[in-house]
Amino acid sequence: MKKAKYYGSIDVDDSSFNVALIKTVGEELLHFKCSSNVGAMIKKIKQKNIHLKDIQLCYEATYLGYTLYRELKGKGIRCEVIAPSLIPKAPGNKVKTDRLDCIKLAKYYLKGMLTPVHIPDEEDETVRDLIRSRKLLVDQVKKIKTHIISLCKRMGLDYRKQRGISNAAYWTQIHYKWLEKEINQLPKDSPLRLNLSSLLSTCHNIETFISTYDEQISVIAERPKYKDKVKALNCFRGLKTLSSLTLTTELGDIRRFPHPSKVTAYSGLSIREYSSGGKELRFGITKQGNRILRTVVIEACQFSFKPPKVSNILKERRIGADPEYINIADRCMHRLSKKSIRMFMNKKHRNKIKVACAREMLCFVWEALHKAA
Template identity: 30%
Template sequence: MESVNYSAYIGLDVHKDTIAVAIASPERQGEIRFYGNISSAKEAVIRLMKKLIKLHGSILVCYEAGPTGYGLYRLLLSMNIECTVVAPSRIPKISTNKIKNDHRDAVALARLLRAGELVDVWVPDITHEAMRDLVRARSCAKKDTKVAKQRIQSILLRTGKKYEKKMWTVRHRVWLANQSFPLASQQIAYEHYRQSLEQIENRIEQLDQEIDRLLPNWSLYNLVNQLQALKGVGRTIAISVVAELGDFSRFSNPKQIMAFLGLIPGEHSSGSVTRKAGITKAGNVELRRLLYEAAWAYRNNAKVGSWLIANRPNSVCQEAKDISWKAQQRLCFRYRSLVAKGKKSQIAITAVARELLGFMWDIAVTTRNQRV
């Protein structure tokens, strides 16, 4: 955060119906007072901010990222009031403090904001937020698809019906439609499961259509295309990664983005004793899963096959292709060397996924100023 002299630092503890407000004086040991609770309605917030500006002049406001979203942030920006949305997981806390309420939370935010101890989060624009909602809705629908298929398989297994060939192909679905059961009630239960699966798949198709419609209007559309230069990174994975991570340039180096997604090794050391642990697993679980899925493409030798060429968007630039080939050479060798040393394939894939994320960052930085 830039060093600007503010006349007051405002901490807001935001809830659905109310907002607790605290004000910290600019002096290091200055007064921090609890202002009170106001309604979270837009009109009440505007009245409060006008009053605070009249009393203090230049102010800096903060509140925690949470379920209320970024509407308050955008409202304050429209009033030319500087605001920061802070990461709840990065707020310093005293372990012996066993009392928590809105009053204390607001005062703590104001105090820590004045001290510069808060870490802000990246706030997406409205289009980006809509794309992220679509991607998350699609991810939920895919999970529902897995559950629906398991239910169908379970009822078939209980009744001794087996399909010996590849499942969920066109032939398999025809076979499923032709299954019959001795009791009408059991047939109805089975048809219910099949209809549920069809409805979920229709939802996924509708979400895909809406993603396609919104994609050209997205400010990060070009980055989605450039990331598809990488082997294993298809359209869905590229959109999901960009939707969740947003602007890659907010990370000054690849190690930061690796740590952000919990792909770096943990450590618990003291004195001369060094204890290494597995990856920290911080950040987005679903995004980490997608990176693992992409990393499996690097088990074989480096090769630019016809499938990769055919599925790359035409707008992929030569710089992205060069980085993609460099990534293939390194990551394919990395996987084979780790397995040859006796590492489990899952551990090797984790290492590949971590470095693949670094190559994504490289593409994002290299092609930042390009347009579709």
């Protein structure tokens, strides 16, 4: 690719764009402000007698996502989206304006000090957003259910006390019937009755929407683009269609990770370390990465300490799968079981065991996706 004559950055805002361009030779700085659309920005660039093919722009990853990147690419302008957490920061610099921000970003970009993020294709992005929206609905249901239980207890409607079972499970069919019965026994003009019935109805409606999402996710998992990858991950114990598709879309093109350690770093499962002067200090995980990816693999390792046996349900999921995928999944299952037992015997905390197993499991996921790619 031909080297750009100008490197620049865009400070994105709802009302305006601040653009800084620096010439490669001589480092001449140009700055201008325009309305927040690509057409106005291109017009300003052309007024300065600069060809679009001679510039390379960047901007911080923001709420705009990749729409600006795709629009600029469609106009023939080279562009990259920069990871905000990896932008160098000077501790002594206490002045912040849009103009100074875009100039600083342009200077860093010219010197190669910025780290671009991976741009997923539009299909991966839409599927990923679909799964994230489903998670949002699931979280809402959890909050509503917790609120209903708290409200009932405050008003003297204690399900466990009335049943005489201290550990009776909530949100079973029996619990739903009990709750509806208690609501119907309240006076019709009671604010509590209106409150509980509205919350319960909202909960049912959201659960219906979640079922619709699940059906759509099952259909998407059968698309040629995802079918082999989902099938490969479904061979693992702890992973089903939803979690497999989540891992596939959140990781994107697995070939961009040359080594499994890059995947663990991307998910925030790498261990923090501060070693200096002959001393080695290691702490917890960094948590600087994709939180959704990290959550999925940790949840998949909840029962990693169990004996490495293939259940009937797992056998069904493995029907028609490539033997290579099954071999990788079995190696993962045996390794996690041994690791869990060893750490448990060393009196490690249960959560530490799960996180350590999740880090190992992600490496096997990397291997399986490479085979399926």
